[in-house]
Amino acid sequence: MTTPAFILEVNTRVWLRRLGGGTPLPLDSVADSILDTWKNQGFDAIWLMGVWHASDEGAEIARNHEGLQREFRDTLSDLKPQEDITGSPYAVADYRVREDLGGNEALAGFRERLRKRGLKLILDFVPNHTAIDHPWVFEHPEWYVQGYPDDKYNSRGFGVESDEGERVICHGKDPYFPPWTDTAQLDYRNPDLQEALRDLLKQLADICDGVRCDMAMLVLSEVFVRTWGSHPEEFWPRAIFETRAANPDFLFMAEVYWGKDKELLEMGFNLTYDKVPLDHAVHGPLWDRDLFDLPESEHRRRVRFLENHDEPRIASRIDKNRAFAAASWLFSLPTTRLIYEGQLEGAKVRPPVQLLRAPEEPVDETVRDFYGKLLETLKVPVIRSGIWALLETRSAWQGNDSHTRILGQAYDLYDEHIRIFVNWADHRSQCWIDIKFGDLHGKEVVLRDSLNGMTYVRDGVELMMRGLYLDLPPWHAHVFKCEVREQSKRPRFSDSEDPGLPDAEMFSKRFK
Numbered sequence: 001m002t003t004p005a006f007i008l009e010v011n012t013r014v015w016l017r018r019l020g021g022g023t024p025l026p027l028d029s030v031a032d033s034i035l036d037t038w039k040n041q042g043f044d045a046i047w048l049m050g051v052w053h054a055s056d057e058g059a060e061i062a063r064n065h066e067g068l069q070r071e072f073r074d075t076l077s078d079l080k081p082q083e084d085i086t087g088s089p090y091a092v093a094d095y096r097v098r099e100d101l102g103g104n105e106a107l108a109g110f111r112e113r114l115r116k117r118g119l120k121l122i123l124d125f126v127p128n129h130t131a132i133d134h135p136w137v138f139e140h141p142e143w144y145v146q147g148y149p150d151d152k153y154n155s156r157g158f159g160v161e162s163d164e165g166e167r168v169i170c171h172g173k174d175p176y177f178p179p180w181t182d183t184a185q186l187d188y189r190n191p192d193l194q195e196a197l198r199d200l201l202k203q204l205a206d207i208c209d210g211v212r213c214d215m216a217m218l219v220l221s222e223v224f225v226r227t228w229g230s231h232p233e234e235f236w237p238r239a240i241f242e243t244r245a246a247n248p249d250f251l252f253m254a255e256v257y258w259g260k261d262k263e264l265l266e267m268g269f270n271l272t273y274d275k276v277p278l279d280h281a282v283h284g285p286l287w288d289r290d291l292f293d294l295p296e297s298e299h300r301r302r303v304r305f306l307e308n309h310d311e312p313r314i315a316s317r318i319d320k321n322r323a324f325a326a327a328s329w330l331f332s333l334p335t336t337r338l339i340y341e342g343q344l345e346g347a348k349v350r351p352p353v354q355l356l357r358a359p360e361e362p363v364d365e366t367v368r369d370f371y372g373k374l375l376e377t378l379k380v381p382v383i384r385s386g387i388w389a390l391l392e393t394r395s396a397w398q399g400n401d402s403h404t405r406i407l408g409q410a411y412d413l414y415d416e417h418i419r420i421f422v423n424w425a426d427h428r429s430q431c432w433i434d435i436k437f438g439d440l441h442g443k444e445v446v447l448r449d450s451l452n453g454m455t456y457v458r459d460g461v462e463l464m465m466r467g468l469y470l471d472l473p474p475w476h477a478h479v480f481k482c483e484v485r486e487q488s489k490r491p492r493f494s495d496s497e498d499p500g501l502p503d504a505e506m507f508s509k510r511f512k
Contacts, residue, residue, distance in 0.1 A: 003251070003270050003271055003300060003301070003336055004043075004044035004045040004120060004251075004336055005042075005044055005336060005337065005383075005384055006041075006042050006043045006044050006045075006336075006337050006339065006375075006378075006379075007043065007044070007045045007046070007047055007122065007303070007336060007337070007338045007339070008038060008041075008043045008045070008046050008047065008339050008340075008341060009047045009049055009308055009309065009338060009339070009340045009341060010046060010047065010048055010049060010341045011049055011050060011309060011340075011341060011351065011353075011358075012048045012049055012050045012051050012101065013050045013086070013089070013098075013101070013356050014351055014355065014356060014357060014358050015341060016030075016101055017356055017357060018357075018358070024100045024101055026100075026101060026102030026106045027048075027097075027101055027102045027106040027107055027109070027110040028102050028105070028106040028109040028110055029102070029106075030110065032113065035113055035114060035117055035119070036117070038117075038119065039117040039118065039119060041344075041375050041379075042375050042376075042378060042379030043119065043339075044118070044119065044120060045119060045120035045121070045122050045209070045210070045251075046114060046119055046120070046121060046122065047122040047123070047212055047338075048107075048121065048122070048123060049089060049124060049212075049309055049353075050089035050124070050353065051089075051097045051098065051101060051107065051123060051124075052089065052092045052093075052094065052095050052096065052097065052098070052123075052124065053092070053093045053094040053095075053096055053098055054086050054087030054088060054089055054091060054092070054093060054098075054131070055087035055088070055091045055092075055093045055131030055132060055133050055134075055182055056087065056093070056133060057087075057131070057132050057133045057182065058086075058087030058088055058091040058093075058131055058132065058133075058182035058183075058354075059085060059086045059087040059354070061087075061181055061182045062085050062086070062087065062088070062182070062354040063081045063082075063085050068352065068354065071352050072084070072085060072352060072354070072355060075349060075351050075352060075355060075358070075359065076351075076355065076357060076358075076359060077359075083356070083357075084355055084356050084357050085354055085355060085356070086354060086355075086356055087131065087182060087354065088180075088182060088353050088354050089124065089353055090124070090126050090183075090214055090353065091129070091130070091131040091132070091180070091182040091183045092124075092126050092130055092131055092134065093130070093131040093133055093134050094134070094135070095200060095203070095204065104207065107121075107207060107208075108207065111207070111208065111209075120209035120210060120251065121208045121209050121210075122208060122209065122210045122211065122212055122251065122253065123204065123207075123208045123210075123211055123212070124211065124212055124214060125200075125201065125204060125211040125212070125213050125214065126213075126214040126215075127186070127197065127213055127214070127215075127216065127218070127219050127235070128172055128174075128185070128186060128214070128215055128218040128219055129171075129172025129180065129183040129184055129185050129186055130183065130184050130186065131182060131183060131184070132158055132169075132171075132182060132183060132184050134184065136196075137160055137169065137184050138160065138162075140192070140193075140196075141160050141162050141167045141169060142187075142190060142192075143186060143187060143190050143192065143193040143196070144169040144170070144184050144185055144186060144187055145169065145170040145185040145186070145187045145228055146167060146168065146169065146170070146187075147168040147169060147170045148168060149168060151168050151170065152168050155171065155178060155179050155181055156170060156171060156179055157169055157170045157171055157179075158171065158181075158184075169184050169185070170184070170185045170228075171183055171184065171185060172184060172185040172186075173185065173227065174215065174218050174223075174227065175223065175226045175227045185228075186219075187228075187232075188219055188221075188224055188232035188233070188235055189230060189231075189232040191233070194232075194233065194235055194238075194239075197235070197239065198238065198239045198242050198243070201239055201242075201243045202242065202243055202246060202247075205243050205246065205247040205250045206247075209249070209250065209251060210250060210251025210252065210253060210270075211250075211251070211252060211253070212253045212254075212255065213252060213253065213254050213255060213269075214255055215255055215256075216236070216254035216255055216256050216264055216269070216272075217254070217256045217257065217258060217260040217263075217264065219232075219235050219236070220234070220236075220260060220263060220264075221233070221234050223260070234267070236264065236267040236268065236269070237267045237268060240252055240267065240268035240269070241268065244268075251270050251271070252268060252269045252270050252271075253269070253270060253271040253272070253303060254269045254271065254272045254273065255273050256272045256273050257273070257275065261273070261274070261302075265301055270301070271301055271302070271303050271336050272301065272302060272303065273302075273303050273305075274302040274303060274304055274335075275305075276291070277291065277292075277304055277326075277330055278304075278305060278306055278311065281306070281318065281322075281326045281330075282317050282318060286405070286424055286425065287329070287407065287424045288404060288405075288407075288424075289390065289392065289393075289404075289407060292333065292390060292407070292409075293390055296334050296388050299333055299334045299335045299388075300334055300335060300336070302335050302336065303335070303336045303337075303338050304330050304331070304333065304335045304336070304337060304338065305337070305338035305339070305340070306323070306326060306327060306330065306343070307340045307343055307350070308338060308340045309340065309350070309353055311350070312350055313340075313342070313343070313347055313348050313349065313350050314326070314343065315343075315346050315347065315348045315364070315367065316348040316349070316350075319475075320366065320367070321474065321475040321476075322475045324370050324475070324477065325422050325423070325424060325475040325476065325477050327370075327371070327374060328374060328420065328422055328451070328477035328479060329407055329409075329420065329422040329424070329477065331374065331378060332378065332383070332409060332420045332479065333409065334383075334388045337378075342361075343371075344367070344368060344371040344372075344375075345361075345363045345364060345367060345368050346361075346363065346364025346366070346367030346368065347361050348361065349361060370451070373450055373451055374450070374451065374479065376450070377418070377450040377479050377481070380416070380418075381413060381416065382411045382412065382413040382416035382417065382418050383411055383418060385413055386411040386412050386413035386416065386418070387411070387412050387413065388409065388410070388411055389409065389410045389436065390408070390409055391408030391409055391410055391419075391433055391434065391435065391436070392408075392433070392434070393406050393408060393431035393432070393433045394431060394432040394433065394467070395431070395432070396430035396431050396432060396469065396471075397430075400430060402425065402427070402428070402429035402430055402431070403429065403430065403431030403432070405423055405424055405425035405427075405429045406421060406422070406423050406424075406429050406430075406431045406433070406470060406472060407421070407422045407424055408420065408421045408422075408433050408435075410435065410436055412436075415484070417437070417481070417482035417483075417484070418479070418480065418481060418482065419435055419447070419478075419479075419480040419482055420477070420478070420479050420480070421433070421470055421472065421477065421478045421480075422472075422475075422476070422477045422478075423470075423472035423473065423474065423475065423476045423477070424475070425474060425475070426474045426475070427474055428471065428472065428473055428474065429470075429471075429472055430469070430470065430471045430472075431469075431470050432466060432467040432468070432469055432470075433467050433468050433470060434467045434468075435463060435467065435468050435482075437460075437463065437464075437482075437484060439464075440460025440461060440463055440464050440484065441460065441461060441464075442460065442486065442487050443460035443484050443485065443486060443487060444457055444458060444459055444460050444484075444485060444486075444487050444488060445457070445458050445460060445463060445482055445483070445484055445485075446482065446483040446485065447478075447480040447481075447482055448480060448481045448482075448483070449478050449479065449480055450479045450480070450481060451477060451478065451479050457488075459487075460484070460487065
């Protein structure tokens with residue numbers, strides 16, 4: 001399938017309760033106007049996170065987990081444990097849609113309404129583990145990693161009665177963290193287990209258009225052996241091949257870390273997470289051109305984001321100007337952009353995935369206005385289908401290296417042109433930059449900034465000879481829709497110009 005350019009992640013259980021005024025609204029009762037809004041905003045796919053049956057035992061574990069309790073109460077000051085806390089959506093007890101969300105029938109109707117609007121439906125697949133009360137635990141305990149008798153007394157495992165007496169099954173884990181005590185670790189060394197999971201994926205491909213595969217790298221043979229001591233047969237190549245035999249356009253998106261993304265792409269994944277830009281945006285080092293100097297084909301197979309259900313809200317991590325600069329740059333790249341529900345309204349609270357309710361937050365109108373303008377620009381054909389290039393800046397004058405902090409990119413499609421510039425720094429930065437328009441003799445270029453409504457006119461020959469001069473405030477962005485037209489007789493500067501984008505003549509007066 002054509003990979004989606006924009007994916008909206010929805011915390012389904014919380015969202016439907018909010019829509020229902022405290023009682024979950026079934027999926028088939030969601031208003032068409034909401035789906036129309038998603039389409040108008042430019043989304044291509046909706047990821048419904050948390051639709052499957054969660055673990056009842058996992059809910060009790062969550063209600064009694066000391067660390068989680070602190071997080072729950074920090075999120076909801078009026079927490080009602082029995083009503084607000086449930087099992088994690090990533091400790092799946094059954095791959096059926098929860099009845100309070102309308103069940104599989106409601107999902108089918110919801111998917112059909114998305115399809116009529118050209119929107120794809122993405123659901124979760126958790127390959128590494130199941131809930132501790134998944135039917136397989138009791139019907140096929142041999143499909144799980146077996147523990148030692150003492151493991152049921154610590155956090156490593158739990159006991160299960162079987163026809164052969166009590167078994168101890170290990171909890172799911174990755175090699176770097178303690179086990180998840182609401183999960184049971186699947187054993188990929190068992191060929192019957194792998195076959196059952198391949199059959200499950202084929203079933204999922206009949207009810208959705210793609211899966212987001214949770215911690216997809218954990219079942220790679222080299223990672224599994226590091227965690228559990230012996231190599232299984234690789235799962236993903238055959239699983240993806242067989243799933244696509246019946247559904248050729250089915251999408252596989254991997255949550256992946258530790259540099260394992262290339263391996264998963266080679267095994268057939270369409271998209272893989274790229275969390276590095278987010279980490280740099282929040283913690284440093286500062287973004288620079290080298291971080292994004294990749295072939296366009298590599299960008300298009302990466303999923304970039306500023307927040308999701310695992311990450312704190314970006315509005316709670318960095319100031320607004322820096323967040324706007326990050327969004328202007330990251331979501332302008334030729335990549336798959338992942339937006340988390342609430343991000344477009346400036347939400348600051350990320351509810352833990354075990355909560356069924358989130359606090360009410362006022363809409364930040366400044367954030368909503370910014371994203372409205374940005375998304376309106378990014379859904380145009382030139383961004384989706386145009387030729388992309390990363391631009392290179394030059395020093396504005398000798399001894400000034402602030403140009404290294406200005407990032408630039410270009411899109412061209414016939415007579416449509418977009419140029420994006422961001423000053424990724426806490427100080428003013430200046431540069432010259434070739435904006436790559438070819439022969440501009442007798443022409444002028446009109447630059448209309450989609451973010452602030454300003455318009456600038458520049459002489460074509462001057463742009464060819466010296467480039468565009470930029471002088472940008474800290475964390476400032478321009479997203480220019482550009483028009484190349486015949487040279488006019490009117491004055492050099494439009495009424496709406498300001499000194500933030502001086503031309504070469506102004507530059508020469510200031511610095512000679």
